[in-house]
Amino acid sequence: MKQSFKIITHIKNQPIYSKLNSVKCYKKIKSLLPPRFQNGISFMYIKNDILFFALNHPALKMEFNYNLNLIKEALKEFKKSSKECKEINFKDVIVFVTNKMENSDITEEKEESMIFYKERSSGKFDIKTDNEKLQKIFKEIQKVIKNHS
Numbered sequence: 001m002k003q004s005f006k007i008i009t010h011i012k013n014q015p016i017y018s019k020l021n022s023v024k025c026y027k028k029i030k031s032l033l034p035p036r037f038q039n040g041i042s043f044m045y046i047k048n049d050i051l052f053f054a055l056n057h058p059a060l061k062m063e064f065n066y067n068l069n070l071i072k073e074a075l076k077e078f079k080k081s082s083k084e085c086k087e088i089n090f091k092d093v094i095v096f097v098t099n100k101m102e103n104s105d106i107t108e109e110k111e112e113s114m115i116f117y118k119e120r121s122s123g124k125f126d127i128k129t130d131n132e133k134l135q136k137i138f139k140e141i142q143k144v145i146k147n148h149s
Contacts, residue, residue: 022046025085032074037064042098051075051090054098064095119148 123145
């Protein structure tokens with residue numbers, strides 16, 4: 001009987017799951033970079049032997065471009081030493097700024113906050129109307145204000 005990790009490894013190495021392996025390699029590449037770059041990368045992909053980094057801020061792009069030669073050298077060393085990421089081949093690196101939000105930002109639920117304030121009115125005002133419906137409504141408003149004061 002095969003062990004479970006061998007079965008999972010065999011399944012992961014199937015050609016149909018090559019995208020899954022490339023995502024794993026992208027995460028490893030991202031982990032090689034300094035934290036300020038890791039936090040600023042929205043996503044990465046390879047197209048026509050070019051590794052594209054999508055950043056979320058223009059200032060980060062300028063800093064990334066300034067350090068691009070160092071990053072390319074680190075990525076070359078990573079390709080040589082990484083056994084799992086041999087299938088990822090790129091010859092050049094391009095950096096651009098994206099205006100798309102990350103999926104994690106979209107799926108986060110934001111709490112709605114209730115605004116509380118102190119009632120400034122004491123509820124003492126004259127009701128000057130002849131309409132009985134309006135008088136009734138104003139009296140209810142007076143009660144509510146007096147109860148909250």
